[in-house]
Amino acid sequence: MKRQFFFLSGVVGLSCALALPAHAQTQASKEKTADAATAVAHGTTKAEPTVVATADTATPALLTSNAPGARVPGTENGFPDVNPVFALRAGRMVCGSRRLPMDVKIEGADDQAVLLTWNRKSYILKRKPTSTGAYHFDDAKAGFVLIQIPTKSMLFDKKNMTRLADDCVPSP
Numbered sequence: 001m002k003r004q005f006f007f008l009s010g011v012v013g014l015s016c017a018l019a020l021p022a023h024a025q026t027q028a029s030k031e032k033t034a035d036a037a038t039a040v041a042h043g044t045t046k047a048e049p050t051v052v053a054t055a056d057t058a059t060p061a062l063l064t065s066n067a068p069g070a071r072v073p074g075t076e077n078g079f080p081d082v083n084p085v086f087a088l089r090a091g092r093m094v095c096g097s098r099r100l101p102m103d104v105k106i107e108g109a110d111d112q113a114v115l116l117t118w119n120r121k122s123y124i125l126k127r128k129p130t131s132t133g134a135y136h137f138d139d140a141k142a143g144f145v146l147i148q149i150p151t152k153s154m155l156f157d158k159k160n161m162t163r164l165a166d167d168c169v170p171s172p
Contacts, residue, residue: 081129086150088135090114093153095165102155102168104146111135116146118155118164 088111093102103117107124114137116123125137125146135148143159153168 080131082131082133084133084135084148088114089148089153089170092171093168094171095153095155095168097167100165101171102153102165104153113137114146116144116155118144 088106090104090106093104094100095102103115105115105117107113107115112127114125114127116125116137116139123139123142123144125139125144128136128138130136135146137146137148138144138158143157144164145156145158147154147156152166154163155165155168156162157164
């Protein structure tokens with residue numbers, strides 16, 4: 001009985017979620033029709049050119065600017081760089097259930113590079129811009145990527161496409 005109830009409530013929720021965009025679209029078309037009828041009644045109609053974007057000519061909104069081919073300033077991926085709203089966690093960390101040690105130290109006066117110690121080897125990771133608000137550090141030579149979000153840090157190996165460490169938190 002519970003299964004049927006959960007299934008039915010899921011179907012109802014899904015149908016409501018799918019119906020909202022269609023409802024909004026019909027409301028917008030009704031308003032457009034009403035505006036057009038008012039314009040015809042007052043004799044103020046203008047012929048508006050129809051512009052259709054194709055896959056070749058479409059440009060994402062964040063990449064659009066006055067100069068053709070211009071990108072949003074200060075980014076590598078075309079999206080605005082979002083600075084994290086939390087402090088970078090540095091120091092000794094333990095990772096996962098196996099409690100693997102990792103050490104993160106800030107290099108210099110700002111947080112544009114960190115010194116990462118992993119498996120008794122040290123690596124310099126440079127900060128990369130991100131649109132997510134997380135800290136993203138990368139060492140292209142070693143292939144390491146360090147991502148830090150408010151709750152944890154994660155270490156990835158780009159070369160082998162593996163996650164080396166997860167759930168890294170400051171050691172007590």
